[in-house]
Amino acid sequence: MGLFKRNKTVVNADTGNTSKRDKRNSSEVNKPQPERVKMELGNLRMYIEQAQDVENPTYEELYRMFENTLSDSEVLTQRKIAINKVKAEDFVISKDGIDNDELTALFKRPWFSQFVEIL
Numbered sequence: 001m002g003l004f005k006r007n008k009t010v011v012n013a014d015t016g017n018t019s020k021r022d023k024r025n026s027s028e029v030n031k032p033q034p035e036r037v038k039m040e041l042g043n044l045r046m047y048i049e050q051a052q053d054v055e056n057p058t059y060e061e062l063y064r065m066f067e068n069t070l071s072d073s074e075v076l077t078q079r080k081i082a083i084n085k086v087k088a089e090d091f092v093i094s095k096d097g098i099d100n101d102e103l104t105a106l107f108k109r110p111w112f113s114q115f116v117e118i119l
Contacts, residue, residue, distance in 0.1 A: 086116050 047062035069075050093103035 083117055087113055 043061075044065060047065060050058045051062050091104070091107070092099045093107060094100065095103065
């Protein structure tokens with residue numbers, strides 16, 4: 001019955017004394033965390049300066065930040081949103097200030113959609 005109680009205090013059945021429940025052992029386990037770089041603008045500026053150092057350029061931290069960016073789910077979501085907005089927009093090709101329907105039709109092909117994603 002003691003395993004299922006959510007009470008912070010445990011009552012000893014023999015003595016009637018109460019004591020605080022010990023912490024779970026699982027909270028003390030140190031799980032190895034993936035090596036992460038803080039994604040802050042100040043860090044980005046610093047890493048760019050380190051990479052541009054003429055005498056001793058270091059690219060490790062800048063590269064690690066770019067790697068984190070490529071695997072960050074929030075960045076991936078924002079990228080997809082931006083791509084979909086561009087694809088959904090109506091566009092017209094103009095030549096000499098006149099809308100050209102023939103040229104516009106050339107860009108409404110599957111290759112242009114792929115180009116937008118790559119771009």
